[in-house]
Amino acid sequence: MRAFACSGSIRRRHVPSAVTAEEGVEASRFFDRRYDGAVMVGLLFLLSEERQRQVLARIADILHPGGHLLFSAPEQSCQWTDSLTGQLSRSLGLAEYRRILNEIGCPLVECYRDEGGNHYCYARRSDYRS
Structure with missing residues (x-):
């Protein structure tokens, strides 16, 4: 079975059957499962540098081998x-x-x-991890 998780407003408009949660990404219950892919648009850059690293590592841990990750963030190092x-x-x-x-x-x-002009990064979990 494939799982889909998204914010409440997106779910209501585009995917009414999707499971949602209004909670911080760092402690989300969606990290209790494994997924084929994860998408973070307009989210990652709102976190501190350390939390960005932590969330990316947690997402890599819950992706199946070969799983996909797509996120948005400006390509240059910057703050705004x-x-x-x-x-x-x-x-x-x-x-x-x-x-x-x-x-x-x-x-x-x-x-x-x-x-x-929005920049997106597409990554794929390796089949083998140490």
């Missing part, structure tokens, strides 16, 4: 105030994300930029 939340946001930059992803066994496969 998020226009939707007012929170300090930070991108660790593509080089650091690549290093972290390699370290956690989920190497970067490709990067994308959409028509709005």
Whole structure:
């Protein structure tokens, strides 16, 4: 059985049957299962540098071998105030994300930029991990 987890507002509009939870990503109950893929759009950069590393490692741990990870973050290392939340946001930059992803066994496969200029990183969990 495939599982799908998303925020409540996205679920209600696009995937009414999806399981949701309104909780912090660091302690989410969705980490109690294994998945074929994970998507974080507009989330990772809202976390501190240390929490970004922790969440990426936790996601790599719950992905099946060959599982997919897609997340959004600016490709350059930078900080800004998020226009939707007012929170300090930070991108660790593509080089650091690549290093972290390699370290956690989920190497970067490709990067994308959409028509709005948003940057996405696509990584895939290795079949073998130490």
